[in-house]
Amino acid sequence: MNEEQLKKWKAKRQKRRDSFNSDGLLSGILRGDLQALSSGITLLESNKKEDKAEAQKLINSCLKYSGKSIRVGVTGVPGVGKSTFIESFGQFVVEKGFKIAVLAIDPSSEKSGGSILGDKTRMNQLSVLENAFIRPSAAGKSLGGVARKTRESIILCEAAGYDFILIETVGVGQSETMVNSMVDFFMLLMLAGAGDELQGIKRGIMEMADALIITKADGDNLIKARRAKKEYENAIHLFPPNENEWIPKTLVASALENYNIEKTFETIQSFVNQTKVNGSFTNNRKQQDKYWLHETIADTLMTNFYSSERLVEVIAEVEQDVISGKISSFEGAEKLMKIYNHE
Amino acid sequence: MNEEQLKKWKAKRQKRRDSFNSDGLLSGILRGDLQALSSGITLLESNKKEDKAEAQKLINSCLKYSGKSIRVGVTGVPGVGKSTFIESFGQFVVEKGFKIAVLAIDPSSEKSGGSILGDKTRMNQLSVLENAFIRPSAAGKSLGGVARKTRESIILCEAAGYDFILIETVGVGQSETMVNSMVDFFMLLMLAGAGDELQGIKRGIMEMADALIITKADGDNLIKARRAKKEYENAIHLFPPNENEWIPKTLVASALENYNIEKTFETIQSFVNQTKVNGSFTNNRKQQDKYWLHETIADTLMTNFYSSERLVEVIAEVEQDVISGKISSFEGAEKLMKIYNHE
Structure with a gap:
């Protein structure tokens, strides 16, 4: 590195440092600046000691602007079509005039260092929209670390004015229980198939879901999907009732044909309405704060x-x-x- | 207290101390002496410091004689007929030539000091049998404490030669997950009724069950029970598969008419056979040891x-x-x- 290069590099480093200043980030985030939000999340993901104090300051300042979004968990095994579903859903939400953020948790990277959420970059249509923000989570060494970073990212996104925050997981590990403990509404995406609807899904996740969505319900699949929906509907009635009195809904949907994307949105809305009226929405959030x-x-x-x-x-x-x-x-x-x- | 009374009292106290001597208790327990087993469990439930060391010694000596029973968890809300079911099942097991121990966990006593398992004394027919041992658990301040005492009681019962150990809970609290983590086979008892089959049962418990047993399937109830069985059977097929490859069974049963008590026994046997062959029986026990x-x-x-x-x-x-x-x-x-x- 020659002298000029070194100078440039130092300037760049300083710029990066400055951009990590919590006061600067805060005003950017509150303005809804994507770059500031992105840097804010990078800051709270940092393991450097000096960054940690700044991150704490930033979160504390954002806290009072947080809490107003609808937090939605989305899970399903690889291949179920999560990305395309989220892309369709996200576009619909943006067209309705809302802002949506998608945070993806990738438990695979804990162990292998690899990523099963590499397909994040495939959300091409959603990611270019002004009112959409897509962010794969940094890999954490522990589930606790990932949880913390995700919870803190939610706070930042809420301060940036996002109305819907989707937390995406792959439904094969322990991260679903974690996500279920930080969202208002939990969706499980499934494929209709010959008995393999739940291959790979961990036991217990089904009973957590507020909605079961049978994806890829198009073409030849539609009949199979409808049959599966009926079966799951019957099964759900045998489950013990939820404390919040919500009866989990079953839907068939196709991201390809934009089928029932709106209905998914309406289902979330009616969940929110119902639980806000009976008090369980707020109560659940308080329980979650205490839990964490x-x-x-x-x-x-x-x-x-x-x-x-x-x-x-x-x-x-x-x-x-x-x-x-x-x-x-x-x-x-x-x-x-x-x-x-x-x- | 006069001198003679004092002398008697001291002798009695000494006798109690002696009976709590771990060496004495060990030989009694290995002989299958009910009184020794009972005192052994009382010893490990004691919170006195001097008793704790003796209890530890006793458990350590019993450990090498333990592990040979089939550990069965039984849960269901009050009113489902757990006591009568266990009584019928226990008598059948004893008639088959086996020894059975029933340990009841009473989570209600943690909070209220009261007991919802007061009906334990109602197991009149089972409790008089030589090869049956019934013991309500001492109330513990924490679930951890109750878990420990129950796990240690299992060790003592196994050293005393019991072939089947039933752990009973009421299905309304957190104790089911705990029990599920210390048994080989987990049964959920349910009532057939108009949609209220699972009233009071906590979500997630259904997915834990290795067998769902619809009780009181006699008289007018039989048709309802059979219908419920069919519905649950369909629902179970929608659950994600178990790691041990066991497909949970659904049964209707009547303790009153002794109906399907034998089938329950056979179901447990085929579970044990299948999981011993594929290695998951032993593997599950090891995982449980590690878990605890x-x-x-x-x-x-x-x-x-x-x-x-x-x-x-x-x-x-x-x-x-x-x-x-x-x-x-x-x-x-x-x-x-x-x-x-x-x-």
Whole structure:
């Protein structure tokens, strides 16, 4: 690098630093500036110590402008057509005069470093719209880390005036429970097929859904999709009732033919209306805030424990003793606790 | 108290102490002595410090004789007929030449001090049988405490030679997930009725069940029960497949008419055969051991945190700040962590 290059690089770095200044970002975000929102999220994803303090300041300033969006979780296995569905849905919402943000959580990157959400770039039509913001989540080492970043991104998007915030996951890991704990409405996308509607979906996710949407209901698929819808409708009636009194809806939809995209939107609206009237909308948000307070504490305590240097070497050993029946789970736990507490 | 009374009282106390001696208890338990088993469980339920060490010794000695039973979870709301069903099932199992132990978990006593399992004493016919052992769980202050006592009771019952161990819960709280994590087979008892089959059952429990049993299928109820069975059967096929490849079974049964009690037994047997062949039986047990090791650590860390004197006064305050949107959940958590860590 010659002197001029170095100078340029330093200037660029400084510019980046400046753009990470929370005051500057705040006014940009409140103006709805996409670049500021994007930099804000990058800032809160940063693991640098100096960035963390700025990120905290930014979130605190955004908090009072947050809370007004409808937060929607969207899940479904790869191949179900999440991206095309979200693209159609997003365009519809924008045409209705709303602003929509899409945050995608990619649990695969935790383990493999690879991405199953590489297809994010495929949302070509949505991403060019002024009132749409699409952001794949940064990979986090822990689910707790991803959760925090996503929750904080929601706050920033809300401060930037987005009316709908979609949180997208792939329905195969633990991230669905996490997403369910940070959204108002949870949608499960499924394919109609010969008994393989739920291949790959984790048990328990179905009972979380506020709406089951059978996708790709076009052409030859339509009849199959309608049959599946009927079956799921019957099944849903056998589920225990929700506390919020909402009866989960089943829909067939086609992003290709723009079929029932509007109905999906209306379903979310009637959910919001109903739960705002009976108070469960606000109550759910409060419960979620409380949940994340205690969940974060739990996550921190556990992370501190399992990253303790004194334990690294013995954990596997104790686990083995427990699995082989040499000591009970409880004795194993006590043993590790004692080491952790220097006893 | 005169001198003679005092002497008698001291002798009685000594006798009780002796009977709580782990060596004495161990030989009794291994002989299958009911009194020794009962005292053993009382010992591990004791919160006295000197008893705790003895209890640990006893469990450690019993561990190598444990693991050979079939552990079955039974859940269902009050009124579904759990006690009568278990009584019929228990008698059948005993007639087949097996020994059965019933451990009942009573989550209501955590909060109210009262008991919804007061009907335990109603298992008159089962409790008099030599090869049956019925024990309501001691109330615990925390779910973690109840879990530990139940898991340890299982170890003692297995050392005493019981072939089947039933863990009973009421299906309305968090204890089902806990029980599901300590049994091989999980049964959900339900009533057939006009849409109220699952009234009171928590969402998610249905997807845990290895068998759904529609009880009181006698007299006028039989037709309704059969219809409900068909509906649930259809619903189950829509659930995501289990990792162990077991397809949950649906049965109608009547304890009154002894109808399908044998079929319930056969269902459990075929589950055990199938999962032992494909390895998931043993694998599930190992996963459970590991789960309880880490769950106990989490429980201990959380209990220590929330019982910290420094925090008692501020927790409610921080919670309020979070719920009202003054600070984020994450900032709230950090604040509490700092106080906890004397920072």
